[in-house]
Each structure stands twice: as C-alpha cells, then as structure tokens.
Amino acid sequence: MITHVDDFLQESLKKNADKIGFIDEFSKLNKKEYSYKEFDIEAKKVASKILSLNLHKEGVLILLPKSTACLISFFAVAKSGNFYTLIDEKAPKERILKVIEILKPRLLITSKSLNLDLKIPYTIFTEDFSSFKINEKALSEAKANHIDTNLLYVFFTSGSTGVPKGVSIAHKSVIDYTFWVCESFKLKASEKIANQAPFYFDNSILDIFSSIKAGATLHLLPNALFAFPNKILDYLKIHKISFIFWVPSVLIYFANTKALDNFKLSSLKKVLFCGEIMPNKQLNYWRKNLPKTLFANLYGPTEITDVCSFYVVDRKFSDEELLPIGKACKNTELLVFDSNLKLIDSKQVGVKGELFVRGTSLSLGYFRAKDKTEQAFLQNPLHDDYLDLVYKTGDIVAYNEFGELLCFGRKDNQIKIAGHRVELGEIESVINSHENIKNSACIFKNENILCFYESDEELNLKAFLRDKLPSYMIPRTFIRVDKFKLNDNGKIDRKALKNEF
Structure with missing residues (x-):
C-alpha cells in the first residue's frame, strides 16, 4: 500500500x-x-x-x-x-x-x-x-x-x-494524482521528461512525482532558458525528450516565433499543458509540426493538487474555437452550479456556471487561515447528510455537445456591461485567432473593456471583431504591447496591466 x-x-x-x-x-x-x-x-x-x-x-x-x-x-x-x-x-x-x-x-x-x-x-x-x-x-x-x-x-x-x-x-492527494498521470499517459521507465515549471509552481508536481514513480529520467531546465526557443528545442532533440508538461505561454511563444520550423523532434511523443487557456491557433501550429504526438489540455487550480480535468486533443479545431478542458480525472468529480447553487448537468449545453470540485485531490485548506478555508471549501450543495467538501474554483465553465467542459476564465473576469454578463476569456479567444496576434489580455477598468495585444504591428481589431462578437463585447480600447510581462508562473501578469494603465 x-x-x-x-x-x-x-x-x-x-x-x-x-x-x-x-x-x-x-x-x-x-x-x-x-x-x-x-x-x-x-x-x-x-x-x-x-x-x-x-x-x-x-x-x-x-x-x-x-x-x-x-x-x-x-x-x-x-x-x-x-x-x-x-x-x-x-x-x-x-x-x-x-x-x-x-x-x-x-x-x-x-x-x-x-x-x-x-x-x-x-x-x-x-x-x-x-x-x-x-x-x-x-x-x-x-x-x-x-x-x-x-x-x-x-x-x-x-x-x-x-x-x-x-x-x-x-501525501494521499499527490499519490492519487501521480497514479492517474502515469496510467492515463502510459509513463514508463524509458520516458525522458523535460521540466519547465518552476518548483514553487504546482505544475511541477506532475513532472517530479510521475517521473519518479515511472522510474523515468527528469531533465531540469532553468526558467531563463525558455526565452531562447532554439536552445530549448535543441536540448529536446539532443536528449531525445519524449514528454513535456509546459504552461501555454511557453507553447504560444514558441509557436509565435515559428521555432519548430527548424527542428524535427521525432522523440517527442507527449505534449501536455496547463495553467491558462491555450489558444487553438498556436496549438494547431504545434499539431501540424508534430502530427504523431499526443496533445492534452489539463486544467486545475493549486487547491486540487494541480489537475482535476483533462482533454486529449482528438479532433480538429479552428483557430477561433475554445479548446475543451474535458472531463474529470479518475477519482474526481466536477460539479457545475449556477448562481443559485442549482446543478447544471451535461445535457444543458452552453449554460454557464461555476465549477466546483470534489475528490481525494482536494487541499486540506489554507495553512493557518480557517476563515479563508471556509470561504473556498464548502459543503456539497447537493446534500447535507455528512461532511462532503467541494472546492469552489471561481472559474466559469459550460458543457459542449460532447459532454466536455469549456472554461471561459475566472469568475472575477466575468463582467457586466450593457446589462449583459461577459467572460473576458471568451473575447480573448476570438482576438487570439487573428493571424497577426501573438497573445492578448482583456481587463475591465472604469466600466470599459480594454484589450492589450502582443503583435509586431498596430491592428484594426475593431473591424476584425465586428462580425465575430456582439457590439457590447468589443473592447473600447486596444493597446499594442511589444511583449507581455509574465508573472512568476509564466502567465500574463494581469495585475501589472491594471496597475500600469
């Protein structure tokens, strides 16, 4: 045992x-x-x-x-x-x-x-x-x-x-998670894993413990090296890396710089990603260059031991589509509730609600912060028969026609404008489909939607969005940036954007 x-x-x-x-x-x-x-x-x-x-x-x-x-x-x-x-x-x-x-x-x-x-x-x-x-x-x-x-x-x-x-x-949460990873992605002792996530970021839990359970070889790559895609890809090629689990920001950056054009990574068989929404435009670039590689979108907050749902990419997606976060990992249950805590089931396609998670993966709460723990870890709204805690993720999701979950971003990124509820992540996914956009981030400030976009040139995005989004969802202001500032976990630093503009 x-x-x-x-x-x-x-x-x-x-x-x-x-x-x-x-x-x-x-x-x-x-x-x-x-x-x-x-x-x-x-x-x-x-x-x-x-x-x-x-x-x-x-x-x-x-x-x-x-x-x-x-x-x-x-x-x-x-x-x-x-x-x-x-x-x-x-x-x-x-x-x-x-x-x-x-x-x-x-x-x-x-x-x-x-x-x-x-x-x-x-x-x-x-x-x-x-x-x-x-x-x-x-x-x-x-x-x-x-x-x-x-x-x-x-x-x-x-x-x-x-x-x-x-x-x-x-321990039990990491053990359960590690068994799931190794079984689901068939990790063996022959696996060579290249770690990207900083060790203070929970994405590293998959790399470390799955590698050790499988008896594989774990390669540690310094965070600073990821600013140089050719050096990283050269390392993957030389060391015949077979498995990576990286944040989307890194995969997006490598796709935007067309880094894979000059590398044939024949050993790379599994590419997993997690941490933020992965745009299909950049994912399609990776899939085109690695047609025989398994790609999987993993989702989960730190409070549930890194990952609670996953989607193995098994069909084609257009650039503007939203990639599913899929279905629950083994021994995990995903529950979607509306604002009145009424359950939304998989037959209610497109109906948005907040995601709650239950299972062995749940954190034991916030350390020496009972009040914060009680706000985030709640009794299961479906019953009051016994203690059955669920974690309130704060993420807005909806089922698609395949019974898979789509994630539209944080509840605190859900805004109300012109009487409509809007998910900023939904706007970003459409903007990211523009051929000259490398990445984008929308914020809500002074009752207006502002869009920051990373591109080599100024773009007329209002015209681009006119037949793709309702008028109330089109940002009032567009601001081009040369390169987004990332936080310590490799995600776009949205707090910095709000503070600077």
Whole structure:
C-alpha cells in the first residue's frame, strides 16, 4: 500500500538503482546528475540531519533555485515526517517575510551562495548535504509513524488582500494524482521528461512525482532558458525528450516565433499543458509540426493538487474555437452550479456556471487561515447528510455537445456591461485567432473593456471583431504591447496591466 511519496522512490530504486534519474546540466549547486541510488542516499543524509533537530510535522522553508539539490530537499523533508514550503529565491524579501510569519518555520534549507539572513533558528546548507550521516533507525521510525493525510507541502499563492495563502496538500492527494498521470499517459521507465515549471509552481508536481514513480529520467531546465526557443528545442532533440508538461505561454511563444520550423523532434511523443487557456491557433501550429504526438489540455487550480480535468486533443479545431478542458480525472468529480447553487448537468449545453470540485485531490485548506478555508471549501450543495467538501474554483465553465467542459476564465473576469454578463476569456479567444496576434489580455477598468495585444504591428481589431462578437463585447480600447510581462508562473501578469494603465 502506497502511503508516502517516498514509496514511489523506493519502488523505482529496486528496479533502477543505477539509472540516471535526474539531470541538471545547468546546475550551480551539487552534482549535475544523480542515479536513483545516489539521490536516495543524499536525501537520507539530509533527512537524518533534519530528524536530529527534533522537528515534528513542521513546515520546513526551502529557498533554492530549481536544481537537483532542491529535489533532494523535498524528499529529505518528506522522509523526516515534516512538510516543505518552497519560495522563489529571487522573491522580494517582503513576500518571504510574510510567508515566514504564517509558516513560522524553525528550519531553512538554502545555499550559502544566497547569503540569506532570515532569523530562522536552524539552517541546513546544500553545500553540507554530503557530509551528513545516515541514521537508518530514525528514518524507519519516522516512516512507521506516517499516515497519508500528513502534509507533503504548502505552496503559497497570492492572496487578494496582499497576504499569501498557503495551500496545504497531503501525501494521499499527490499519490492519487501521480497514479492517474502515469496510467492515463502510459509513463514508463524509458520516458525522458523535460521540466519547465518552476518548483514553487504546482505544475511541477506532475513532472517530479510521475517521473519518479515511472522510474523515468527528469531533465531540469532553468526558467531563463525558455526565452531562447532554439536552445530549448535543441536540448529536446539532443536528449531525445519524449514528454513535456509546459504552461501555454511557453507553447504560444514558441509557436509565435515559428521555432519548430527548424527542428524535427521525432522523440517527442507527449505534449501536455496547463495553467491558462491555450489558444487553438498556436496549438494547431504545434499539431501540424508534430502530427504523431499526443496533445492534452489539463486544467486545475493549486487547491486540487494541480489537475482535476483533462482533454486529449482528438479532433480538429479552428483557430477561433475554445479548446475543451474535458472531463474529470479518475477519482474526481466536477460539479457545475449556477448562481443559485442549482446543478447544471451535461445535457444543458452552453449554460454557464461555476465549477466546483470534489475528490481525494482536494487541499486540506489554507495553512493557518480557517476563515479563508471556509470561504473556498464548502459543503456539497447537493446534500447535507455528512461532511462532503467541494472546492469552489471561481472559474466559469459550460458543457459542449460532447459532454466536455469549456472554461471561459475566472469568475472575477466575468463582467457586466450593457446589462449583459461577459467572460473576458471568451473575447480573448476570438482576438487570439487573428493571424497577426501573438497573445492578448482583456481587463475591465472604469466600466470599459480594454484589450492589450502582443503583435509586431498596430491592428484594426475593431473591424476584425465586428462580425465575430456582439457590439457590447468589443473592447473600447486596444493597446499594442511589444511583449507581455509574465508573472512568476509564466502567465500574463494581469495585475501589472491594471496597475500600469
């Protein structure tokens, strides 16, 4: 029975002890390659050191760049019976201090090169990992006392009040999710996975744990390298990468620059994406260049362990169509309710409502924030017979004629104008179908819809939209940008747009 994510590592260790499981050619910390055996030994050393500090189910703060050292830290913390929180090492100190105030960690894992002074009682440096001694007895006791509802990690997302929200995820949720990924996409030990997502972003959960369960090889690619599509694609080709799970912004950028024109990626068999709406125009470019590759659109907020629905792209789409987010993952239920909490079923094609999710994937709530937890995790509106929590996603969806869900964007991106309810994401999907548009973002400000678009030239988008959208949905103002500013997760920074204009 699998109850601890370390069980995945131990199973792969039995079958592939000497196989290289982790490659980071760009690392400045620790080794660039680790076999499964080497990785486990290093994690045991660090876990033993943590156990000597007598922490008990506490949050361990990790401040490290994406690296094998960071992965070792994750597993070391988990092996010790504690849970981890990773913060971007380049994050503003003010944000780091806000997280520390909530988490109250007694242990920091970091690198001496970062030269941090955060007044945390204990610090473990990556430079000392190899010098620690393994305490098998302490490790065995920690494992024996573990249950799968213990926390594995707490990821902090931005809160609307400026106070970060710590999404608390248990081992059982990651285990369930990992089984689903490996079964649904047939991951094997021969798989070579190229990681794009930062490790403080929940998309990385799929890469890390699915790779380890399958006994595959995980390649870590630094975030900065994705500004150079040719370098990334050259890496995929040389290393015969077979599987990627990237945010749409990266796939869009590569399509806009026609980067695939000069590369034949014959080994790339599976392309998954998640995090925001993927425009079909750019997806069609990828599909044209990789006709034998599986493409899948995954959807889910951080609060449900990364993904709760998926759609394997199995038919043609025009550039202006909206790509479905599909149907529920195994052991997950998706419920759509109208504003009166009346259920909308799959026969009610095109009727929009808010998506609620239930299942093992649900977060255990926001860390030390009971009020916020109660606002987002509600009793199932369909009954009051027993405790049955659902997560209120805040996303507007509707069923199509295939029984698949379409996502129109955030409820807070739903506006009311001229008496009509409008989803800004629906406007963006039409604008993105223009042949000269690289990407777009709409915001609602001062009772007007503003559209920002990324293009090499000024475009007459009002004329383009005239026969495609009702007049009340056509933005009042269009502003061209050379390149969108992205947030830490690789998505368009909409807050910055609202603040700047």
